[in-house]
Amino acid sequence: MSRPNIFLKAMRDQLIMVLSFGLGSALMAAIVLGVYPSYRESLSDIEIPPALTAIFGDIDLGTANGFVTAEFFSWIPALLIVYAVIQGTGVLAAEESNGTLELLLAQPISRTRLFIEKALSIVVGTLAIVLLVFPGWAIPHGAADIEVSLGRLFAATAAIAPLVLAFAALSLLASGLLATRKDAVMAIVAVAVVSYFVNSLGQAVDVLEPLRPASLFYYYHAERILTTGVNLTGVGVLLGIAAVASAFAGAVFQRRDIGVVSGYRWMERLRRPFRAAGFREAPGGGEPT
Amino acid sequence: MDAPAIQTEGLTRDFGPVRAVSDLDLRVEQGEIFGFLGPNGAGKTTTIRVLIDLIRPTAGRASVLGFDCQRQSLKVRQHTGYLPGDLHLYEGLTGGGLLKFFASMRPGQVDPATLRTLLERLDLDPSREVREYSKGNRQKLGLVQALMHRPDVLILDEPTAGLDPLVQHELWNMLEEIASEGRTVFFSSHVLSNVERICQRVGIIRAGRLVAVEDVARLKKRSLHTIEVTFAEPVPEDAFAVVPGVDIVRHQNNTLRLQVRDRLDDVIKTIARYPVLDLRTEQASLEDIFLAYYTDEAKDEEVERVTA
Numbered sequence: 001m002s003r004p005n006i007f008l009k010a011m012r013d014q015l016i017m018v019l020s021f022g023l024g025s026a027l028m029a030a031i032v033l034g035v036y037p038s039y040r041e042s043l044s045d046i047e048i049p050p051a052l053t054a055i056f057g058d059i060d061l062g063t064a065n066g067f068v069t070a071e072f073f074s075w076i077p078a079l080l081i082v083y084a085v086i087q088g089t090g091v092l093a094a095e096e097s098n099g100t101l102e103l104l105l106a107q108p109i110s111r112t113r114l115f116i117e118k119a120l121s122i123v124v125g126t127l128a129i130v131l132l133v134f135p136g137w138a139i140p141h142g143a144a145d146i147e148v149s150l151g152r153l154f155a156a157t158a159a160i161a162p163l164v165l166a167f168a169a170l171s172l173l174a175s176g177l178l179a180t181r182k183d184a185v186m187a188i189v190a191v192a193v194v195s196y197f198v199n200s201l202g203q204a205v206d207v208l209e210p211l212r213p214a215s216l217f218y219y220y221h222a223e224r225i226l227t228t229g230v231n232l233t234g235v236g237v238l239l240g241i242a243a244v245a246s247a248f249a250g251a252v253f254q255r256r257d258i259g260v261v262s263g264y265r266w267m268e269r270l271r272r273p274f275r276a277a278g279f280r281e282a283p284g285g286g287e288p289t
Numbered sequence: 290m291d292a293p294a295i296q297t298e299g300l301t302r303d304f305g306p307v308r309a310v311s312d313l314d315l316r317v318e319q320g321e322i323f324g325f326l327g328p329n330g331a332g333k334t335t336t337i338r339v340l341i342d343l344i345r346p347t348a349g350r351a352s353v354l355g356f357d358c359q360r361q362s363l364k365v366r367q368h369t370g371y372l373p374g375d376l377h378l379y380e381g382l383t384g385g386g387l388l389k390f391f392a393s394m395r396p397g398q399v400d401p402a403t404l405r406t407l408l409e410r411l412d413l414d415p416s417r418e419v420r421e422y423s424k425g426n427r428q429k430l431g432l433v434q435a436l437m438h439r440p441d442v443l444i445l446d447e448p449t450a451g452l453d454p455l456v457q458h459e460l461w462n463m464l465e466e467i468a469s470e471g472r473t474v475f476f477s478s479h480v481l482s483n484v485e486r487i488c489q490r491v492g493i494i495r496a497g498r499l500v501a502v503e504d505v506a507r508l509k510k511r512s513l514h515t516i517e518v519t520f521a522e523p524v525p526e527d528a529f530a531v532v533p534g535v536d537i538v539r540h541q542n543n544t545l546r547l548q549v550r551d552r553l554d555d556v557i558k559t560i561a562r563y564p565v566l567d568l569r570t571e572q573a574s575l576e577d578i579f580l581a582y583y584t585d586e587a588k589d590e591e592v593e594r595v596t597a
Contacts, residue, residue: 005393013381099377103434106341106371107394108363257344260304 006104006114010091010121018125021083022132025076029136029157032071036064037144064148065226073222077160078196080129084164085188087125088171091118092253093181102259115250122168130161148226156225162238163220167192169245176252179265186267192216216241292355294319294442294473295340299349302335309335311497312349317475317490319354319441322468324484324505325477327494333477334374336494337446341371353442367395370435374446374477376427378419384430385415391434398438407433410459424451432460436467443467445476461487485509513578514553515571519544521564532556548577 092115095101104114137153140146167188175184199215202208212218219234295317302310310332317323327333338344339351342362351358353365379387392399408415411429422430428451435443443464449457464474465487478484484491485505492502520543529535534550543566549556560568 003393005390009390099373099375100379102343102373102375102377103371103391103431105343106366106369106373107391108367109394110363255345259338260344 004117004120006109007117007121010118011124014087014121014125017083017086018128019132021080022129025080025129026133026136028076029072029133029153030140032068033137033140033146033153034143036067036140036146039067040064064146065223068148068153069223069226073156073226077163077217077220077222078192080126080160080164081167081192083125083129084122084167085171085185085192087122088168089175089181089184089188091121092172093175093184096258097181099259105258111254112250115253119169119172119246119250122172123165126161126164126168129164130158133157152226152229155230156222159220159222159225159230159235162235162242163216165242166216166238166245169242169249172249173245173252176249176256177264179261179268183265183267292319292352293317294321295323295351295353295444295475297336297339297349297351300336300339300346300351301348302332302339302344303347308497310339310346313494313497313499315492315499315502317473319473320468320471321490322464322474322488323476324481324488324491325475325494326479326481326484326491327477328479331494332497333479333494334446335497337371337374337444337477340444341366341369367398368441370438370440370443372431372435372445372448374450376431378427378430380420381418383416383418384413384422384426387419387430388415388434388437392437395438400439403439404433404437407436410463411456425453425456428452429456436463440472442473442475445474447478448476449478508578511551511578514549515577516547516549516556516560517544517567517569517571518547518560518565519567521566524563528562529556529559532559 092101095104105111134154134157137150137157141150141153170191171184171188174187175181178184178187195215196217198208198211199217202212202215202218216238219231219237221231221234224231293316295315297313297315300310300313300315301308313332313336315336325333325336335344336351339346340353340358342358342365345359354368356364356368358365379390382390388404392404411433413426413429413433419427419430428448432445432448435445448460452460464476468474468489476484481491488505490502490504491508493500515538523543524545526537526540526545529537529545529547532555534552535556536548536550537545538548539546547556
């Protein structure tokens with residue numbers, strides 16, 4: 001077994017991105033927790049408009065848990081999913097469309113090994129981002145008296161990782177099945193947006209309530225972690241999805257042609273009826289008029 | 290080892306409704322320099338990419354040194370060096386860093402001295418970043434990557450693209466040395482004159498089919514002359530058209546340009562029947578020879594298709 005150089009290169013390639021996502025989120029955490037004590041004194045009896053409750057769930061902004069959830073945990077996970085989509089569709093699909101995958105696979109390394117090293121780089125990148133956030137909590141937490149334990153903040157942050165990994169694995173799978181990286185990105189972004197709103201609106205809208213378990217965000221509930229600790233079932237479901245999706249993605253990668261545009265072009269299909277109806281893409285595309 | 294360096298049997302690959310490679314049977318022996326020729330889009334790259342297991346055949350099989358290209362692809366790739374026709378490199382690495390990265394995937398296979406010699410012979414500076422390289426230098430880097438582990442079988446897709454004649458010459462020398470060590474060189478090109486200097490055999494692929502495999506020496510022996518005769522008076526074209534092995538290339542005023550395969554005797558006797566003002570002959574290039582012999586085969590095929 002030689003050194004895992006593909007993994008190491010993938011780590012080096014994503015270094016800046018991991019640092020930006022990690023340090024950016026850490027800065028947000030530090031700001032949210034840092035302003036909390038002064039907020040507690042001045043604005044503790046604020047009324048939350050019902051519309052906001054509908055989107056962010058039933059959050060009590062009067063407590064530290066509620067405040068941190070609303071200001072940090074309600075949107076940072078969604079932001080980190082951007083990392084999942086970039087890397088999930090990037091580590092293999094981008095190398096393929098760049099053409100560098102061709103030379104890489106001309107070397108005596110199996111596709112399985114290549115896939116595992118690349119996937120592993122996403123796992124390590126995700127963990128690194130999460131770990132970078134920890135000092136963002138720890139520093140303001142040490143400076144003031146805040147009624148939420150640091151352990152719970154860490155736990156709620158660490159529990160973002162399974163969610164990110166599930167989306168990364170789905171992105172890997174999508175990039176293997178769909179024709180272009182763009183198709184894959186759009187597909188996963190659509191899934192993520194629908195998922196996000198089904199879960200949050202489902203808390204307020206009865207019709208959507210039964211659909212919530214179909215949303216990946218349903219399995220990550222920051223406020224519950226802050227009050228009662230990590231829900232292992234939720235973590236298990238997300239890691240299960242990540243494992244199954246990557247296994248499929250690995251199998252697809254094993255079988256497919258490299259550098260040949262194949263796979264389903266769903267965006268192309270969507271566009272076709274519009275084109276038939278006379279809508280044309282402006283310059284470049286259609287016939288000269 | 291007696292296994293052929295490269296062998297394909299009934300190799301077929303479809304892309305949707307398009308048949309890119311059709312029932313290809315090819316055998317390249319060890320120690321050979323084999324030129325794989327054909328126009329762009331003929332199926333050369335598809336065939337090569339099946340050998341490296343980047344794409345899978347629809348039907349048939351391929352092997353390198355007896356190892357199946359699909360089931361034993363790792364073995365195949367251990368023994369081959371590959372230069373893609375459409376070369377893309379990691380822009381952010383230095384030339385040397387790129388080579389080191391690929392060498393790390395072949396533990397124990399790359400000798401630093403070999404690498405140094407290659408860089409010197411191709412006159413390539415490995416300290417610069419790939420993005421700064423010219424097209425020719427990128428191609429050199431791709432070649433060093435393919436050659437540095439001294440592979441038993443070299444598979445090069447259009448290796449001369451972007452190389453200036455001097456470097457091209459050096460590359461031919463290197464390939465000849467490789468073959469003289471009993472290693473195999475298999476490369477594609479769409480320009481025949483490129484390969485006549487170093488190939489022992491050439492295979493011609495057209496529209497996915499292998500049209501001919503020829504010994505270059507024998508091909509060169511197959512004579513093909515171009516004769517340009519200027520007569521003192523108009524001559525009937527038919528008189529020349531009926532001579533076996535003669536094609537009329539051009540007939541302008543009283544000047545006739547003929548391409549003559551094999552025997553010159555008949556055509557000279559025909560020419561002698563008319564008053565000749567001037568006569569020039571040229572030795573045809575390998576390219577012309579090929580066109581003359583194998584477009585005829587293509588014509589025959591067409592006739593067969595029409596009469597069938």
